[in-house]
Amino acid sequence: MPILKVEKLTKSFGGLMAVHNVDIELEEGELVGLIGPNGAGKTTVFNLLTGFYPPTKGEIILYKNGKEKHLQGLKPDIICKEGLARTFQNIRLFKDLSVLDNVRIAMHKNVKYGLVSSFFHLPSYIREERKLYDASMELLSIMKLDHKKDEFARNLPYGEQRCLEIARALATNPSILLLDEPAAGMNPAETAMLSDLICWIREKFKLTILLIEHDMSLVMKICERIYVLDYGMVIANETPELIKSNKRVIEAYLGEDVSDA
Amino acid sequence: MRNRLKTLINPNIIIRIISLALAFTVVQVLISVNVINSYLQITLATICINIILAVSLNLITGFTGQFSLGHAGFMSIGAYTCAIITMRYGTLWSFILGVFLGALLAALVGFLVGLPTLRLQGDYLAIATLGMSEIIRVVFVNLDVITNGAAGLSDIPQFVNWIWLFVFTAGVVWVIANFLNSSHGRACISIREDEIASSAMGINTTRYKVMAFTFGAFCAGIAGAMYSSYFYVIKPDLFGFLKSIDILVIVVFGGLGSITGSVLAAVLLAIMSTFLQAFSEIRMILYAVLLVAIMIFRPQGLMGSKEITIGMFNKLGNMFSSKKEV
Numbered sequence: 001m002p003i004l005k006v007e008k009l010t011k012s013f014g015g016l017m018a019v020h021n022v023d024i025e026l027e028e029g030e031l032v033g034l035i036g037p038n039g040a041g042k043t044t045v046f047n048l049l050t051g052f053y054p055p056t057k058g059e060i061i062l063y064k065n066g067k068e069k070h071l072q073g074l075k076p077d078i079i080c081k082e083g084l085a086r087t088f089q090n091i092r093l094f095k096d097l098s099v100l101d102n103v104r105i106a107m108h109k110n111v112k113y114g115l116v117s118s119f120f121h122l123p124s125y126i127r128e129e130r131k132l133y134d135a136s137m138e139l140l141s142i143m144k145l146d147h148k149k150d151e152f153a154r155n156l157p158y159g160e161q162r163c164l165e166i167a168r169a170l171a172t173n174p175s176i177l178l179l180d181e182p183a184a185g186m187n188p189a190e191t192a193m194l195s196d197l198i199c200w201i202r203e204k205f206k207l208t209i210l211l212i213e214h215d216m217s218l219v220m221k222i223c224e225r226i227y228v229l230d231y232g233m234v235i236a237n238e239t240p241e242l243i244k245s246n247k248r249v250i251e252a253y254l255g256e257d258v259s260d261a
Numbered sequence: 262m263r264n265r266l267k268t269l270i271n272p273n274i275i276i277r278i279i280s281l282a283l284a285f286t287v288v289q290v291l292i293s294v295n296v297i298n299s300y301l302q303i304t305l306a307t308i309c310i311n312i313i314l315a316v317s318l319n320l321i322t323g324f325t326g327q328f329s330l331g332h333a334g335f336m337s338i339g340a341y342t343c344a345i346i347t348m349r350y351g352t353l354w355s356f357i358l359g360v361f362l363g364a365l366l367a368a369l370v371g372f373l374v375g376l377p378t379l380r381l382q383g384d385y386l387a388i389a390t391l392g393m394s395e396i397i398r399v400v401f402v403n404l405d406v407i408t409n410g411a412a413g414l415s416d417i418p419q420f421v422n423w424i425w426l427f428v429f430t431a432g433v434v435w436v437i438a439n440f441l442n443s444s445h446g447r448a449c450i451s452i453r454e455d456e457i458a459s460s461a462m463g464i465n466t467t468r469y470k471v472m473a474f475t476f477g478a479f480c481a482g483i484a485g486a487m488y489s490s491y492f493y494v495i496k497p498d499l500f501g502f503l504k505s506i507d508i509l510v511i512v513v514f515g516g517l518g519s520i521t522g523s524v525l526a527a528v529l530l531a532i533m534s535t536f537l538q539a540f541s542e543i544r545m546i547l548y549a550v551l552l553v554a555i556m557i558f559r560p561q562g563l564m565g566s567k568e569i570t571i572g573m574f575n576k577l578g579n580m581f582s583s584k585k586e587v
Contacts, residue, residue: 050461080463088461094454096566097447104444105451109463111444115472118443119436125443132444172463 002063003028003208004049004084004176009058011041011048011232018044020232022058024210026176031202031209033219033240036229037252042212043089045229046178049210050086051076064175081109085174087165089181089212095154099145099164102153103136106171136171142204143167143197159190163197170201176208177201183215191215195222220244228252276571277435285427292423301535302423306491308531309426310484313433315511315523317480320437322509323517323566324446325473326453327379328387332508334394335371335478337500339363339485341401341408344417344495356420356490360429364482370397371478372471379470394505401497413496414489421491429487433480438520440476449473453518514555515563522564529563 006024010017019041026032034042047053049060051074060071062082071079094102111132113124140146143163148156153164162182169177182198183191195218202209213219219226220240228236228243230252236243243249288305291297297305318332343359378389401408408414440446448469451459460466489495515526533551537544555563 052457052461075465076457076460077463077465080461086461088458092455092458092461094451094458097450097454101447101450105447105459105464106462108444108448113444115440115445118440118445121439121443129443168462 001028005061007059010056011044011053012056017232022234026208028208031224033223033226034212040229041232042229046180051079080172083175085169085172086178087169087180091161091165093153098150100136100149102168103139103171104132106168107132139167139171158185179211181212183213183218191218281431304531304535306426308528309430310487311511311527312430312524313480313484314508315527316434316437316520317477318508319512319523321473321477325449327470329390330387330505331390331394332481333500333504334397335367335481336485338367338370339482340489340495342366343486344414344489347418351418360486363486364479367482368475368479372475375471375474398497398501415494417489417493419493421487429483513562516565518566519564519568521569522562525563
């Protein structure tokens with residue numbers, strides 16, 4: 001059963017077709033990779049899915065509780081509320097806020113007290129803030145960041161910043177998680193830990209994950225299916241084993257075979 | 262039940278109430294024994310009004326990260342509304358009505374202006390808000406019938422005394438501090454930190470920017486009402502571009518993103534300015550030189566984005582006590 005269906009998604013910046021007629025289908029609970037050479041349009045696809053760019057053409061359909069919901073043209077905060085969360089290629093934490101606040105802010109959409117209660121700290125404020133605190137701490141302890149809850153996000157080591165970003169995305173309680181190069185800048189040991197973490201959170205939070213990554217060891221190890229993007233078009237959609245031997249994919253990455261020329 | 266009482270009666274809140282009550286009583290006593298004479302009382306009123314203005318501008322600029330140069334405009338709306346109402350009716354109730362109506366009108370204008378302009382960022386927003394406050398000023402100059410034009414209003418009944426000043430100043434600071442310490446407040450702060458990430462986390466950034474702007478304007482309206490009712494003369498020129506800059510100076514001096522910093526800065530700058538009256542001719546030069554010097558040595562402002570908290574005093578106490586043990 002598909003949970004997200006992207007049809008003929010197109011985005012042009014002036015004359016440049018950054019994304020051209022891309023079809024993506026995610027089954028519920030799948031872990032899918034999105035790879036491609038630099039500038040292939042992977043991050044643009046993410047930006048389209050999460051509402052940062054309006055698509056020039058095409059449809060993004062989310063299936064939730066048996067209902068269809070069109071996401072194209074909606075604003076990022078609405079799409080987040082529909083259950084798509086993302087991380088960013090260049091980490092975008094709230095750097096001067098504490099680790100705890102980073103996660104709490106992402107839980108804001110579930111907060112049930114109003115402005116008046118926030119002005120005067122009425123009982124509903126106290127009750128909800130306690131819930132918020134407990135939920136955040138639970139999430140942080142899952143990500144092994146609970147002992148650093150009061151540290152500024154900017155003071156965390158790089159790997160933990162990546163983890164915090166994932167924690168923050170999870171805090172929005174998504175059904176689909178979009179990870180934009182989570183292993184960028186990590187050493188092999190950290191990458192191995194990250195791949196375990198990704199698989200684990202998928203089980204734990206019952207997520208569907210779409211993952212952009214350049215680190216092939218990670219992608220080949222954990223992804224069940226891989227989309228390959230080149231010049232804004234999907235050139236392959238297969239399992240990792242088949243992708244490895246796919247001629248068009250090899251061409252896209254390494255250039256055409258010399259003997260063909 | 263016991264647990265609930267415990268959370269309701271938070272020790273921090275008790276300490277806050279006690280220190281506020283203490284501050285109020287001390288000043289009240291000093292006024293009644295005439296240590297704070299009528300001249301110093303003017304400084305006191307200026308401090309209180311500036312605290313309201315600075316803290317509310319800090320909410321917009323320091324916490325939500327929207328650079329506004331129009332705060333004096335909102336202040337003038339509160340000032341004129343309150344002045345006109347109290348001049349017509351002259352009762353205490355009309356004063357209270359005037360304060361809230363003034364604040365509400367300022368908030369309404371803030372809302373209407375904020376809706377289109379808060380899509381702008383940085384310098385562009387500053388220019389737009391600057392233009393907005395000039396428009397408000399020009400409207401007051403030209404609405405001769407109600408506002409008496411450029412000459413302004415005089416003989417406004419004086420209702421504001423130390424008690425009112427204290428109630429409104431403490432009230433505004435308390436409410437804004439509470440707001441910032443709530444999920445809604447954190448949503449505002451996240452916009453300053455990273456607007457894109459903030460919207461990706463499900464926060465309607467436009468809504469919270471407009472909310473902070475409106476709320477800030479509301480408080481500026483209160484400050485304006487205090488001003489008109491204390492100084493019994495207002496004219497449009499008082500609420501020009503320079504007044505907005507004055508408020509911004511307090512905010513930056515205290516530290517963008519620090520409420521206690523704004524309060525501290527409002528007090529220090531008023532004291533500095535009063536003290537400099539002794540050198541009347543070179544007063545503004547000295548004031549400017551001091552500001553420049555402070556900004557060179559503490560570019561992040563007095564407090565940066567930190568707050569003075571009760572915990573800090575505890576730490577300080579611990580430091581001293583541990584030193585003694587050594």
